[in-house]
Amino acid sequence: MSRPSTAVRLVAAAALVAVAACSDGTRSTGPEPTPVLRTAQAPDLGTLARTVPGFGGLFIDNGVPTVYLTDVTKRGAAERALGAFAQSRGFAPGDIRVLQGRYAYGDLDRWSQAVTFEAFEQRGVVFVDLDEASNRVLVGVERGASQANVHSLAARLGVPAEAIVVRETDPIVYATTLQDQVRPVVAGVQIHFGNFLCSIGFNATSGGQASFVTASHCTNRQGGVEGTQYFQPLASTANSFIGTEVADPKYFRGAGCPKGRKCRFSDASRAAYAAGVPFALGGIAATSGPNNGSIDITGTIAITAEGDAVVGDVVNKIGRTTGWTQGTVSATCVNTGVSGTNIVQLCQTFVDAGVGGGDSGSDVFALAGGSATLLGDLWGGNSAGTMFVYSPIANIESELGPLTTF
């Protein structure tokens, strides 16, 4: 039988498609529509303020449509204006709950706009809201910011003192991801060198030198120190230089290494932090939970111990691409050939959990009671992205020297 060979070519072509967005700028020239609310959509509050005497706000209270009226005897107007809305939510117009309001919506709207215009000049103001659920103007300020200043402003603007409520709140910030600039630097965030992206495994000190550990193959050359320079998250980001490779033992031959191969017991290297770069020893960037695909940072996990894992243990990793993944250790002390190379990593641990390109170097840890036991650094996985491999921390420290990791 013949043995024909078939060459299969994979062609990847990248194309940028520009999508034009159109907006309809036409305007109706007909008569103004009658402000009768018959739809199931939330009614326009401004329209309600014009059509319902004494309207002070609409909200849903435990599922029940509820309105504030400064004159509760006008509930008939409210029922007419909100009947369809109530029915769309399973209530008869007569079920609409009416609360005694103190302020009319129009007044609250005017005061809210006036306060908004000037309040943000004051330090710590987070938001200004016409709060339909309280029939007040609500101002959020950061903890420690002056509430008195807001009240003074309101008084100067002629807003009744009782009409404004000031509440402490957390500042609202853009969500930071594992791929953004993160200071102090913690484990799990993206690092950049040359044309490559990896993740930080963990912070450490070695002989008093502030450092971080990542994969050996996340250096300019795997094995051997060539002073790889690291940026977090990208070299193109301002103030992103964080450190320089200082430890990365060369791969060896013989002495237990398979014939024709070169070996190490860990795929790990150490970089010294540049002066002035803040980092959190023992800190791991936490996302909202394992195996949910999120890379948004929601807090940190503290390393409180180092340890090792046995088959069946549940372990975690957090890295810049697939975030927090969690799974079961399927094999330990596996001599692992690295696909496409002549490298064998000796005595590595396999975990049935997600991994993706860019996760190299990630922290691997066990979690108990909210704190982490550091197990090692992730360096690879299968092509399906369903199994990762890590170097145990004992192997790492046997090659990089003793490390203080928390």
Added chain:
Amino acid sequence: MEAHFLGRTVVFDIVIARDDGTIAWRRLEKGVGPSILQVRMLKPGEVLEWRDTWLARQPADYRAQGILPSDATEPLRTPWVNFTVTP
């Protein structure tokens, strides 16, 4: 445009399937590779090609697909290509 690829040497997979859907060959069927991400700037119109060779054991109708992993949730996949291996 910026393109991301898995591996220092770009990792790619090729799947050869028989008519009944069973896999005849998969380039990355087994093995463990580094999870490093390579960043490249592609020029407009630039084309990258990856090739490998598979020796068919039996004449039959087959189909092939190329798969290119990156840091996206799903890898890039080429359309399936049908071909016939003759005796």
